[in-house]
Amino acid sequence: MAISDISHRKRYLAEGNVYLPHIAVIEKIIEETPGVLTFHFNFKDDKLKDEFTFESGQFGEYSIFGVGEAPFCISSSPTRRDHLEFAVQRAGRVTNALHRLGVGAEIGFRGPFGNSFPLDFLQGKNLVFVAGGIGLAPLRSLIWNVIDNRDKYENIDIIYGARSPLDLCFKYDLDAWEQDKTVKMTTTVDRGDDSWKGNVGFVPSITEQVAPSAKNAVAIVCGPPVMIRFTFPVLEKLGFTPEQMITTLEKRMKCGIGKCGRCNIGDIYVCRDGPVFSYAQIQGFLSSEY
Amino acid sequence: MKKVKKQDITRLLSQWQKEFTVFVPSRENGAAEMTVWDGQDVSFLDWYRNTVIPPKANFLLNMEIMFGFRKEDGSYNLELPAAATQKQLVFGIRPCDARATSIIDMVFKDAYEDKYYLNRRENTLLIGMGCLNPYDSCFCTSLGLGPAEATDVDLMLTDIGDDFLIEEVTDKGKELVARTEGVVEATRDDESRAGEVKDTAYKKVTRKIDTREIEKRLPASFDNEEFWEKVAAKCVSCGICTFLCPTCYCFDINDEMLKGDGARYRNWDSCSFPLYTKMPAENPREEKWRRVRQKVHHKYTFYPSLFDVIACTGCGRCIRLCPVNWDITQTLESVPAEAATGTEKK
Amino acid sequence: MSETEQKLRNEAMTLLEQGRADYIIGYEAGSLKFTTTPLITRDKDDIDRLVINPFILNNLSVFLGDISGKAGIVAKGCDSRSIVSLIQDQQLAREDIVIIGVPCSGVIDLNKVEKLTGKDRDELDDIAWAGDKAVVTIEGAKKEFPAKDVLMDDCLSCDMPAPQEYDILLDEVGPLVCDKELSRSQIKELEEMSPEQRWEFWKNEFSRCIRCYACRQVCPACFCKRCFVEETEPQWISPLPKWQDNLIFQMTRMIHVAGRCTDCGECQRSCPVNIPLRSLSKKMEEIADELFQYKAGTDKDAPPLMAAYESEEAEDFIR
Numbered sequence: 018m019a020i021s022d023i024s025h026r027k028r029y030l031a032e033g034n035v036y037l038p039h040i041a042v043i044e045k046i047i048e049e050t051p052g053v054l055t056f057h058f059n060f061k062d063d064k065l066k067d068e069f070t071f072e073s074g075q076f077g078e079y080s081i082f083g084v085g086e087a088p089f090c091i092s093s094s095p096t097r098r099d100h101l102e103f104a105v106q107r108a109g110r111v112t113n114a115l116h117r118l119g120v121g122a123e124i125g126f127r128g129p130f131g132n133s134f135p136l137d138f139l140q141g142k143n144l145v146f147v148a149g150g151i152g153l154a155p156l157r158s159l160i161w162n163v164i165d166n167r168d169k170y171e172n173i174d175i176i177y178g179a180r181s182p183l184d185l186c187f188k189y190d191l192d193a194w195e196q197d198k199t200v201k202m203t204t205t206v207d208r209g210d211d212s213w214k215g216n217v218g219f220v221p222s223i224t225e226q227v228a229p230s231a232k233n234a235v236a237i238v239c240g241p242p243v244m245i246r247f248t249f250p251v252l253e254k255l256g257f258t259p260e261q262m263i264t265t266l267e268k269r270m271k272c273g274i275g276k277c278g279r280c281n282i283g284d285i286y287v288c289r290d291g292p293v294f295s296y297a298q299i300q301g302f303l304s305s306e307y
Numbered sequence: 308m309k310k311v312k313k314q315d316i317t318r319l320l321s322q323w324q325k326e327f328t329v330f331v332p333s334r335e336n337g338a339a340e341m342t343v344w345d346g347q348d349v350s351f352l353d354w355y356r357n358t359v360i361p362p363k364a365n366f367l368l369n370m371e372i373m374f375g376f377r378k379e380d381g382s383y384n385l386e387l388p389a390a391a392t393q394k395q396l397v398f399g400i401r402p403c404d405a406r407a408t409s410i411i412d413m414v415f416k417d418a419y420e421d422k423y424y425l426n427r428r429e430n431t432l433l434i435g436m437g438c439l440n441p442y443d444s445c446f447c448t449s450l451g452l453g454p455a456e457a458t459d460v461d462l463m464l465t466d467i468g469d470d471f472l473i474e475e476v477t478d479k480g481k482e483l484v485a486r487t488e489g490v491v492e493a494t495r496d497d498e499s500r501a502g503e504v505k506d507t508a509y510k511k512v513t514r515k516i517d518t519r520e521i522e523k524r525l526p527a528s529f530d531n532e533e534f535w536e537k538v539a540a541k542c543v544s545c546g547i548c549t550f551l552c553p554t555c556y557c558f559d560i561n562d563e564m565l566k567g568d569g570a571r572y573r574n575w576d577s578c579s580f581p582l583y584t585k586m587p588a589e590n591p592r593e594e595k596w597r598r599v600r601q602k603v604h605h606k607y608t609f610y611p612s613l614f615d616v617i618a619c620t621g622c623g624r625c626i627r628l629c630p631v632n633w634d635i636t637q638t639l640e641s642v643p644a645e646a647a648t649g650t651e652k653k
Numbered sequence: 654m655s656e657t658e659q660k661l662r663n664e665a666m667t668l669l670e671q672g673r674a675d676y677i678i679g680y681e682a683g684s685l686k687f688t689t690t691p692l693i694t695r696d697k698d699d700i701d702r703l704v705i706n707p708f709i710l711n712n713l714s715v716f717l718g719d720i721s722g723k724a725g726i727v728a729k730g731c732d733s734r735s736i737v738s739l740i741q742d743q744q745l746a747r748e749d750i751v752i753i754g755v756p757c758s759g760v761i762d763l764n765k766v767e768k769l770t771g772k773d774r775d776e777l778d779d780i781a782w783a784g785d786k787a788v789v790t791i792e793g794a795k796k797e798f799p800a801k802d803v804l805m806d807d808c809l810s811c812d813m814p815a816p817q818e819y820d821i822l823l824d825e826v827g828p829l830v831c832d833k834e835l836s837r838s839q840i841k842e843l844e845e846m847s848p849e850q851r852w853e854f855w856k857n858e859f860s861r862c863i864r865c866y867a868c869r870q871v872c873p874a875c876f877c878k879r880c881f882v883e884e885t886e887p888q889w890i891s892p893l894p895k896w897q898d899n900l901i902f903q904m905t906r907m908i909h910v911a912g913r914c915t916d917c918g919e920c921q922r923s924c925p926v927n928i929p930l931r932s933l934s935k936k937m938e939e940i941a942d943e944l945f946q947y948k949a950g951t952d953k954d955a956p957p958l959m960a961a962y963e964s965e966e967a968e969d970f971i972r
Contacts, residue, residue, distance in 0.1 A: 035419045036373050036560075036571075040383055082376045082383055082571075083564030108587030110885040123383050242589055269586050271560055274419040277576070278557030279584050281601075282591075283529075284609040289418065305530075306591040336861050338926035356773065359925055360863075369863055370893050443685055443775035541691040543715065546865035547925050561892050574893050575863070582883055595719070630871050630923035631711055632683040632690035 035274055038080045038125025039065060043118055044100055049186040050179075053151055054116055055092065055104045058124065071095055072133035073158040074265060074293045078273045079103065079115070080125030087111040088270040088288070091129060092154040094161035104154040104186065130273040131292050134159045134237065134263065143172040145229040147248055149220045149240025150179050153186055155265045155292075156239050160194070167199060174229045178205040178220040178244075182213045203227050221247040224255075231256030238264045249296055259297035266292045266299075282306050308501075309473040309484055310493040311464075316349050316471070318489050320398065327396035327432065330365060332358055341365060341397055355399060356440055359628065361553035362397055362404050363411065366427045367575070369550075373423065373560070375570045391426045399436040403447045403622040405459035407553030408433070413614045414556055423573070432479060435460030436471075439508045444623030446514040446636055452620060454512055455505040465501040472501040516636050518607075518617060524642045525607050531643065532596065538638045539599035541631050546577035548625035548633070549602065554610075554618040557583075578602055603638060657755070657824045658705050661727065664753055664821050666700050668725040674751050675722030678713045679703045686775050687763055691716065703727070705823070707761050707782060712917040714739060714873040723749050729757035731807070733816030734915040734950025735873040741950070741957045742913070744876050754819030756826040759800065759808035761787065762922075766803055770796065785830055800830040806931060807918035809836035818953060839932050840939075855900060861926045862899035864892070868920035868930055869906060874913035874949075881905060903933065911937045912958025915950045 045057035060066045076090045087109075093102035105115050118124070144163060148156045163170050175194055179185045185204065194202045205216035205223040216223055220240065229236070236252050238245055245264055252262055268280035268287040275289030282302050285291070311319055323329050330341040332351040340360035375386040400408075412428060415421040437455025441447070447454055457463035461480030464471040472493055475481040484490055528534055549555040559576035563569055576583060578601050584592045592598050610618035619635075626634045661679065668674040681692040681702040689708050692699060693716055705727075713726055714735040728736060733752055739745045763774045770777065772791055779790040780803075787803045789796045801809060808814075810833045815826045834841075843851055866882075869875045881889050882902055889905075891898045907914075914934045921931040941947045947958045955961075 033420070034374075034387060034422050036421075036423075036573075037385060037387065040385070080562075080571075082378070083562050083569045085562050086560060086571075106587070110888065112587075113886060121381070123381065125383075125385075267586060268591075269584055272558075275417065276414055276419075276421060276556070277559070278578065278605075279576075281605075281609065283604075284612040306597065337858070337928070338861060370895065440776075442773070537694075540693040540719070541716070543867070543870040545867035545870040545923070546863075547867050547923075550863050550865045551925060559892065563891055563893065572893050577865070580866070626684065628925050630867055630919070632685060632688045634684040634690075637684055 071129035074133035075129035077128030084114040090155040096165035143234040145236040149244040152240030262296035308493040403620040433460040444626040446621035535596040539596040549577040674725035679727040725751040730813040731917040738950035754816035756815040759804040859899040867923040874910035
């Protein structure tokens with residue numbers, strides 16, 4: 018099943034060698050939470066800086082030379098091309114090394130890889146974004162994309178949660194969306210603290226309370242696997258069909274181009290055929306190893 | 308068709324050595340593999356049945372520099388290694404391994420071209436040699452191959468007694484023969500002799516699987532956790548069956564750094580290893596039965612669905628070399644005829 | 654079917670029926686000539702597939718960690734020592750294991766038979782014991798070889814062919830052919846080399862390691878949930894199969910299994926590229942014995958060698 022046609026992807030290959038990264042420079046680092054940093058970067062090569070394009074939902078392979086490479090989605094919106102962004106949670110060798118970088122450091126970038134959120138399909142619809150933790154990173158690329166083309170879409174609902182107030186990522190975005198009259202923003206935490214005055218509860222149950230209508234709507238869901246697994250049934254209860262639910266999957270994507278072999282779910286290679294899938298597609302997968 | 312006298316093989320290889328890096332089967336290094344010919348030794352003609360290290364190692368190196376990098380004043384310079392354009396000739400490749408090479412070509416050509424692999428592939432001539440004494444672990448005939456059939460090679464040699472019959476399979480092969488001394492026209496007798504030899508070899512392959520039945524049953528078995536747990540029980544999760552499989556191509560990418568200079572490498576990796584799919588919080592194939600299922604299904608379900616060919620040529624290495632005699636043919640034959648009643652939760 | 658085999662099947666069946674074992678771990682006929690393969694089952698219908706013959710090579714104790722519940726396990730002398738060693742390291746509880754001891758008169762090294770006959774194993778018709786001779790049939794003709802020429806090297810130096818720790822013993826100890834000199838002939842060759850020669854030797858051997866980790870995976874003493882090789886923070890050695898890293902991997906593994914290795918020979922037998930790993934593991938075993946008078950897996954109540962310290966222990970290297 019070819020979910021999307023790879024030949025139409027936008028890609029930049031150095032001298033035709035898809036494994037050779039482009040050098041990029043870190044321009045700014047934002048501490049989102051104690052374990053999550055957002056990096057702003059730009060390509061060193063001016064021509065590439067101008068010509069590089071991507072779509073919301075696509076990812077890149079980021080290198081720290083001498084340490085290794087890891088995949089992260091591009092978390093900024095293609096409508097805001099002053100620089101590119103990606104967000105990194107500390108977890109292993111490469112992410113720890115990224116967390117030690119400073120402004121001005123050089124990294125490698127390969128991409129963009131994978132498919133993207135289906136903008137054509139989303140246009141003219143009510144959009145419900147449901148995200149947990151750092152799972153907001155791929156969605157914020159789409160959210161800003163949609164907000165920057167606001168007249169093409171109907172209502173926007175954003176439901177976002179994290180473990181605690183300290184774990185909320187992209188607080189500057191949350192504030193902006195809170196202010197935006199055309200967006201309905203709901204923020205929640207699993208456990209509050211003394212100063213927290215907002216919702217307390219897991220994302221799936223808050224989604225049930227907010228109860229966005231399924232009529233002419235599409236839900237775009239991303240977060241920890243357990244959150245995704247509990248959110249889909251809630252949305253189904255609210256009347257969303259599997260075709261109306263979209264998510265983006267995380268896998269250990271080493272090559273990014275469907276060759277190295279570790280990101281497959283049955284005959285689907287997440288890096289090449291995804292990472293964006295509808296719940297209908299996921300239900301059709303042979304394997305439940307997602 | 309052409310032929311060459313057996314005693315002239317050295318002469319043949321010597322001519323080719325002027326133009327190519329010639330690889331022949333060798334067990335000098337402790338395990339049979341294709342190594343660069345020393346210009347004399349053709350003793351492999353006596354002992355060679357197949358190599359332990361499959362000839363895929365000539366294209367997908369088990370350790371390859373993808374590029375080098377150097378850091379100067381905080382800036383990186385990346386350097387690609389010289390493209391692998393050295394012409395090589397692999398002499399004596401068996402039909403199972405030649406077919407396997409064609410099968411994994413599909414992955415490296417698909418969507419994004421993999422220059423490292425393809426450069427080597429495009430600069431290589433494959434000289435096949437019929438396998439007249441297949442192992443008891445071989446089952447190539449069940450996968451549409453014959454142990455001595457001329458497929459996926461440039462030239463095919465068949466031992467017909469005092470001579471090797473030479474079939475010119477590709478134009479490249481034909482051109483090579485045309486500029487090679489010591490090769491003469493074969494007679495009709497030679498050709499019919501070769502036919503007999505091939506038939507005899509074909510009949511020697513007694514291990515069989517029924518691929519039609521497997522293609523029917525296997526997808527339905529996917530969720531049968533009980534079946535996969537049972538067949539996976541004795542697997543020790545080493546990398547032998549995958550590393551030494553001529554159609555396994557999975558790889559890892561790793562950096563190495565020494566005082567500001569470093570390189571990015573590609574090396575073989577295996578879906579048998581528990582950490583292969585490990586992510587920070589989750590591991591989709593942590594349990595052994597999932598990994599065994601992945602290996603079998605990749606070859607017999609996923610690959611056919613993506614490329615319309617089973618990614619197995621029945622070379623038998625995974626059976627022969629497995630430390631616990633885990634036998635893929637037994638697993639395939641024991642797949643239940645009935646679909647499981649959904650034991651695994653989606 | 655031999656008497657021993659029948660006895661084994663009866664015992665195994667009783668264990669399952671009485672619920673004394675949830676699983677039976679034994680051997681069944683392999684799919685290739687002269688092989689057996691592990692049979693791990695809780696299904697009574699499988700029990701009549703259990704076999705005992707001169708090709709029961711695998712050290713089955715490696716599977717005990719996978720089993721949840723009680724296991725009845727077929728064990729040769731060396732295997733039973735591995736089980737004891739795992740108990741010493743608190744990887745197993747004695748009461749969860751029913752050891753079905755098989756006295757062993759050594760297992761046949763097919764590589765040696767291949768070398769002696771010039772034939773591959775699948776080209777041989779038969780291999781059988783006749784007293785202390787192995788009789789190999791090739792194309793109808795019989796050839797005799799002295800036992801010491803065809804036994805695995807590790808069997809040639811075996812002191813404990815019968816399990817010392819067991820719940821059921823299937824048979825009395827058969828005749829055992831030992832030749833300790835022959836068993837360590839390669840170690841002797843290595844000892845006689847200069848350090849430079851030894852270095853070259855091992856450099857050459859480890860150059861062909863492909864990092865399939867079969868040596869580690871078949872080793873019962875390698876029970877770490879996560880091997881140091883796979884640690885990434887810090888990364889101790891490179892995952893790339895460079896000879897230097899291959900060598901460091903094996904050296905470190907050997908030190909980790911010192912005092913746990915029972916010379917079962919599985920690492921060397923499993924190596925697809927024929928690296929003589931036993932020359933390292935056996936040497937380690939000898940050193941452990943020499944320095945600490947310690948034999949792995951012989952006393953389930955003793956602390957593991959590397960986890961115990963006594964002030965009078967040899968410490969030549971610290972003085």
